[in-house]
Amino acid sequence: MAGTIAAVSALGMTAVLGGCGITGGSGDVTLKLVAADYGDSAANSSKKYWDKLAEEYEADHPDVRIDVSVYSWNDVDRKVREMVAAGDPPDMAQIGAYADYAAKNQLYKADDLLSIPVQADFVGQLASAGQVKGVQYGMPFAASTRVLFYNKTLFAKAGITPPESWDDLAEDAEALKAEGVKYPYALPLGPEEAQAETLQWMLSGGGGYTDSVDGYGIDSPENIDTFSWLKNDLVGKGLVGPVAPGELNRADAFAAFAKGQVGMLNGHPSLMKIAESKGVKYGMVPMPGKGGPSKSTLGVADWMMAFRANGHRDQVGDFLDFVYSEKNVLAFSREYDLLPVTSSASGTMAASEEDRHLRPFLEELLTSELYPVGKTSWADVSAQVKQQIGKAVAAGGSPSGVLGHLQAAAGRAESAE
Template sequence: MQRRRTGTIAVVSALGMTAVLGGCGLTGDSDGVTLKLVAADYGDSKDNSSRKYWDELVESYEAKNPDVQVDVTVYSWNDVDRKVREMVEAGEAPDMAQIGAYSDYADKDLLYRADDVLSIPVQADFVSQLAAAGQVNGVQYGLPFAASTRVLFYNKTLFDKAGVQPPKSWDDLAEAAEALEEKGVKYPYALPLGAEEAQAETMQWMLSGEGGYTDDVGTYSVDSPQNVTTFTWLRDELVGKDLTGPVAPGKLNRADAFAAFAAGDVGMLNGHPSLMKMASDKGVKYGMVTTPGIDGESKNTLGVSDWMTAFKKNGHRDEIGDFLDFVYSEENVLDFSREYDLLPVTTSASRTMSTAPEDENLKPFLDELLLSELYPVGKTSWASVSADVKKRIGQAVATGASPKEVLGQIQATAMKAGSAE
């Protein structure tokens, strides 16, 4: 099927709005098709609402496709996954949903395959790591929509006062944290293992210790020797020496750690691109380096992707495909990525961004994308495992705790959940 690509859009968007936003561009022939799309909100205020992004994108699309109307409803990230689940359970699945996970729906045969809806050039354009992460049993169902990676942010002013250099290894990081602590820095290293996003910080540290949630063949290995070593080091060398701040890691959420960095109270922490704007807006002079690893710079970093899904329920395969080909045009992917300081999910847009002067601030993250590993989102068990990580992992670094025992408990959850796949 030949897909139509039309012009670029001005992208403006927003995270955190709990109200439902919808009714985008509902004009056209009464005999046409209306596609229902549920999307997540990416910004931080009404001024950069996702409604504006989708309004403009849909208006542009409908101008060239008068027989197809696209009705968009936007929810905050706090609500969008739950809202879509409720719609599906009520037998009212949307045509498309831009959400945080896809594998449960794919496992129940509710989704179109990527090659059912996308033209060959568009599907082939996805960044390889992201396309692979969108697969269940070798078949792609999850279409990457937005991506990010992690690097180590450090406060240049605090580092200068402490007389230390950006760390390359765990030992470097511990030495820098000690020097920062001696200068009275509130959080020498912020270690957010609280319930909000503990699975991210956990995986970043696992990767830096040459471990991960799964082994080379995709089997859960949460309590591997490498992971036990990593969390034992965190317990003894950072938390046990009071180098992670006044809030216990298990109680510290990622958003609070980012806010503390932007307030100038954090020496260093793992962060994604949105932290750049937060820090700059508060006048914090920061630097970014590759995440320190056990013996030097980490060989891998955490990659994260959000997902677009296409549901079979309403049978609008061709119309869904044509609209998604438009969404994934190079121009639109670039506009979206630049507006939100996110990474393009397509190779063509990534190639353009890597050489564009206006995107220089995102280049450290873009460079990491090809070395990144993503959560095992293709496993239907991942939701249960991720929830258990959020619940337990903070205990692994508590004084007197046994990292091996805590990781073993999470591994038991993983094996039980995985046995049903």
């Protein structure tokens, strides 16, 4: 849901609480936290979650005050940038990216803050994605994965079963097209969130954004094969609907699915509520791969980080240990249909009937691959992908040419780090 869950991004709205610095006597400390809003109304604003958490923590720590400002995803990253530029960073920020601040030596290392049990409890892939050159600065706060959603009613009408491989998906799309389905497979490669759909398909073909030594590998043979197949076997055969993939945004694809106009598309947990609210009967299966179910899927995480400028390391670390308790991680994940970032909370969720609707996504988390968010160049590369990748599958487009162009741009961005 953007590399953010919001852009689940995406994984907002706007609500703001005030902020101030040190208060009271020498033993009293106010910790400033800027956080993103995962709610879609005042009723479920993240402000309520943080208010409750702060109240509980302060009750046991009378010498510490937690002062939280909550902003929509449209504003929160910019707000933090402005605070840092003005020389007044918050103690903690829960936002979409950490690498720029880590590269400028502005953040505490996670192991300078968290107790060993808490740091060791992070899901492995998420902890690794929070590292820059082997050191963890980004602490995962919320996670999501993607699965293939399909419309059960349309599939029954076409007499088909959910796909396991690319060939299955193309055959199902042909059958759906024959039944007059508007979007047999919705392929959103538009500028809203093309980097997500792109990575999902790259992984299904055995590729990805990076190579085995963590350099960019956008124009790898695997990725070129994947986009050549998309261009020739899906887009070229009219199986993706009336809107060119490069002009189709994720939000529009989700809305079309909720109207019963889409046979299949990749989705994250929020699509469940969107579909259910419109009465669409849907199923979910792992992303089809080149020769069977994909061995890896897209994972997305949002991040907590702690700035060094104000000191308060011990107080920040103690508060974050509380934030990452199993109870609090589960409460946040359940409120917003997200995946826990800790192994303990993930285990509880996997065993809970209350959370059974999230199991397909939870099962994908352990084999997920995240964007290369530890690279400060990723923001530029992601922006280039959003603008260019749709051309790779367009009529007259060249997958190898477009991916080669993106690889060259990525190399320039990385050399500038």
